[in-house]
Amino acid sequence: MDIRFEKREVLKEKPDQNNLGFGKYMTDYMFVMDWTKDEGWHDARIVPQGPIELDPACVTLHYAQETFEGLKAYRRDDGKIQLFRPEMNARRMINSNARLCMPAFPEEMFVEAVRALVKQEADWVPSKPNTSLYIRPFMFATEAALGVHMASSYKFMIICCPVGAYYEAGLNPVKILVEDELVRAVKGGTGFTKCGGNYAGSILGQVKAEKLGYAQVLWLDGEQRKYVEEVGTMNIMFKIDGEIYTAPIEGTVLPGVTRDSMIHILRDWGYKVNETKLAIDDLMKAGHDGKLEEVFGTGTAAVISPVGELRYKDDVVTVNNFEIGELTQKLYDTLTGIQWGKLEDKYGWTQVVE
Numbered sequence: 119m120d121i122r123f124e125k126r127e128v129l130k131e132k133p134d135q136n137n138l139g140f141g142k143y144m145t146d147y148m149f150v151m152d153w154t155k156d157e158g159w160h161d162a163r164i165v166p167q168g169p170i171e172l173d174p175a176c177v178t179l180h181y182a183q184e185t186f187e188g189l190k191a192y193r194r195d196d197g198k199i200q201l202f203r204p205e206m207n208a209r210r211m212i213n214s215n216a217r218l219c220m221p222a223f224p225e226e227m228f229v230e231a232v233r234a235l236v237k238q239e240a241d242w243v244p245s246k247p248n249t250s251l252y253i254r255p256f257m258f259a260t261e262a263a264l265g266v267h268m269a270s271s272y273k274f275m276i277i278c279c280p281v282g283a284y285y286e287a288g289l290n291p292v293k294i295l296v297e298d299e300l301v302r303a304v305k306g307g308t309g310f311t312k313c314g315g316n317y318a319g320s321i322l323g324q325v326k327a328e329k330l331g332y333a334q335v336l337w338l339d340g341e342q343r344k345y346v347e348e349v350g351t352m353n354i355m356f357k358i359d360g361e362i363y364t365a366p367i368e369g370t371v372l373p374g375v376t377r378d379s380m381i382h383i384l385r386d387w388g389y390k391v392n393e394t395k396l397a398i399d400d401l402m403k404a405g406h407d408g409k410l411e412e413v414f415g416t417g418t419a420a421v422i423s424p425v426g427e428l429r430y431k432d433d434v435v436t437v438n439n440f441e442i443g444e445l446t447q448k449l450y451d452t453l454t455g456i457q458w459g460k461l462e463d464k465y466g467w468t469q470v471v472e
């Protein structure tokens with residue numbers, strides 16, 4: 119792929135690596151490529167990061183024909199920069215796009231574009247412990263027309279930002295509210311895709327949870343509000359009586375890259391991982407019976423996030439005395455060890471950019 123480069127006259131000031139937060143500081147450049155019916159994908163370019171012009175009738179602004187991804191670049195101790203399973207993000211985006219009637223962005227082009235932008239922005243990849251460069255590829259319809267239809271033109275873009283921990287709590291346990299009224303996804307819908315609409319519909323639940331002092335929402339299935347599915351920005355796993363439980367990927371749950379990686383590692387360590395429906399009543403009962411040993415979320419942004427409390431209606435369960443569980447900590451250390459190049463990558467998940 120030929121990538122045109124447009125230089126920025128004045129580079130931005132880099133933020134303090136001790137206070138990055140999440141998603142606040144965009145880097146100097148972004149990747150852009152266009153798709154039209156006649157030309158297909160064309161005009162790959164890396165240009166100064168900044169506002170773009172859209173027609174107010176742009177399909178995306180009205181009907182949300184948009185998908186996105188999230189992955190990270192990690193600075194190793196030897197100064198090299200590496201990516202973690204970028205091809206998984208590329209494939210997931212192809213699946214998301216198919217559901218939203220958007221053209222596929224080919225896997226090899228996706229990885230090449232990510233690598234090219236990260237190379238360009240190498241100085242922005244932070245080096246402080248637990249920091250990384252968050253990479254946000256996204257795609258949206260650009261056609262200006264108000265009829266509901268499959269648009270005839272799209273943009274694929276990538277922006278990046280140096281980040282620290284997603285939650286203010288860092289690697290400390292978070293409190294999660296089980297949402298018993300609103301739903302996130304139903305079978306046949308878009309729950310398995312990473313599309314903006316899924317997140318727009320989740321914000322009300324998030325606002326409710328925050329008002330009650332909870333960090334995130336645990337969504338139940340959309341039909342019976344009976345089975346646990348996923349948390350706002352991460353998949354979730356439960357250790358009950360020595361075995362791991364997590365919701366199956368059957369159309370309503372996001373197929374997380376970190377989820378997949380953790381299942382691999384857990385099975386490698388000899389754990390039984392049940393990708394199965396788990397009723398919220400059984401989960402709370404396990405909590406009261408002392409069988410719910412650990413709960414943790416998995417996600418690119420959230421990494422491995424210990425959960426210290428679950429609230430379902432008026433019932434509250436404290437998990438592992440609100441402390442980080444032994445397995446949660448071990449998974450965190452192993453995953454981040456591989457991602458930051460401190461541990462051997464025996465699964466072949468990382469690739470060096472430069």
Ligand code: COI
Nearest residue numbers: 188189351417418419420
């Ligand atoms: C990610 O983990 O990369 C996500 O996309 C979650 C997010 C919406 C912050």
